[in-house]
Amino acid sequence: GQQVMQIPQYQHVQEGEDFTTYCNSSTTLSNIQWYKQRPGGHPVFLIQLVKSGEVKKQKRLTFQFGEAKKNSSLHITATQTTDVGTYFCAGSRTGNQFYFGTGTSLTVIP
Amino acid sequence: KAGVTQTPRYLIKTRGQQVTLSCSPISGHRSVSWYQQTPGQGLQFLFEYFSETQRNKGNFPGRFSGRQFSNSRSEMNVSTLELGDSALYLCASSLGTQQMDGYTFGSGTRLTVV
Numbered sequence: 152g153q154q155v156m157q158i159p160q161y162q163h164v165q166e167g168e169d170f171t172t173y174c175n176s177s178t179t180l181s182n183i184q185w186y187k188q189r190p191g192g193h194p195v196f197l198i199q200l201v202k203s204g205e206v207k208k209q210k211r212l213t214f215q216f217g218e219a220k221k222n223s224s225l226h227i228t229a230t231q232t233t234d235v236g237t238y239f240c241a242g243s244r245t246g247n248q249f250y251f252g253t254g255t256s257l258t259v260i261p
Numbered sequence: 262k263a264g265v266t267q268t269p270r271y272l273i274k275t276r277g278q279q280v281t282l283s284c285s286p287i288s289g290h291r292s293v294s295w296y297q298q299t300p301g302q303g304l305q306f307l308f309e310y311f312s313e314t315q316r317n318k319g320n321f322p323g324r325f326s327g328r329q330f331s332n333s334r335s336e337m338n339v340s341t342l343e344l345g346d347s348a349l350y351l352c353a354s355s356l357g358t359q360q361m362d363g364y365t366f367g368s369g370t371r372l373t374v375v
Contacts, residue, residue, distance in 0.1 A: 157303075184363050193351060194304070196363025239304065241364075248317045249364070251296070251304040 154178075155242045157252030165260050170227040172255035174240035182243045183216055183223045188254070189236040197225075230259045263288065265354045267367035274374050279340040282370045284352030286333050292316075292357025293335035294364065295327060298349040307350075310335050311357045342374045 154177045164170050174183065182201050186194035198207055200216035200223060207214045213226045223242075227234055237256045241249035266285040274280050286293050294317075295307040306319035310329035327337040339346055349371050353364035 186363070193366040193368050194353075194364070196365065199363060248294070248306075248309055250306055253303040 155240060155250050155252040157240055157255055159255055160253065161256045161258070163258045163260060164230050166232060167229050170230050170234070170257055172225050172238050172240075172257075174223045174225075174242070174252050176221045176242045178221070178244060180220050180242040180244060182249075183220075184241045184243075184249060185214055185223075185225055186239045186241065186251075187236050188239065192236075194239055227257075230257070232259050232261055235259050265352060265365050265367035267350075267352050267370050269370060270368065272370060272372045274342050274372065276342055276344060276374060278342050279338060280342060280372060281336055281338045282350055282352075282372075284335045284337075284354075284367055286335070286352075286354030287365055290354040290356055290365075291333055292355045293329060293333065294353045294355070295335070295337050296351045296353065297321075298351055298369070299347075304351065307337065309357075316357075339372075344374050347372060347374045 156175045158173050184199045185197040187197055188194045198214050203220050204218045205216040211228045215224045223240055225238055237254040239254045240252040243249045268283045284293055292311045294309040296304040298304050307321050308315055308327050309317040313329045324340045329335045349369045351369045352367045355364050
């Protein structure tokens with residue numbers, strides 16, 4: 152079956168430091184999505200990437216899709232306590248069914 | 262517009278019982294996907310229904326089943342509950358087409374099996 156791996160599993164950073172989570176697929180993806188789940192909450196859609204090498208930004212968040220469409224990354228610049236949560240990538244080969252990575256739990260120390 | 266509604270929010274069942282969970286997607290969304298979330302295991306895909314048909318299925322035993330009605334509402338059923346079935350069950354609504362945007366998740370049903 153389709154496998155989407157995510158590293159690291161956990162990350163603790165001081166407030167103001169940068170953070171990056173990486174997502175790797177065993178197969179070429181058509182799309183990749185990123186979600187954020189706050190503690191006690193449910194995943195919330197952040198963004199979708201569809202093109203090889205695509206880079207998208209949302210304020211302090213930068214999302215990249217690899218050239219081979221097998222990997223992706225989410226980078227947060229100057230983390231804030233509001234960034235706390237688990238970040239999931241979700242990859243699809245078909246464009247309409249997504250398989251989630253294991254998630255990266257981010258803790259921001261004030 | 263109204264979000265994705267999952268009922269009930271919490272359930273406590275004993276081993277061997279069965280349970281039915283409900284999900285009402287966003288109006289106009291024809292796809293409903295179900296996920297099981299446990300600590301450290303991320304989101305495990307159960308199945309997806311699109312226009313009343315199961316379109317995709319994950320690697321869960323046959324005790325886990327689902328269905329979708331003509332109004333796109335979906336139910337999932339777990340029979341002969343085991344302790345390991347304790348988890349947060351999330352329903353995700355989407356257009357289900359290749360032009361789909363992201364999933365919209367419900368708040369989940371937290372199932373505890375004792």
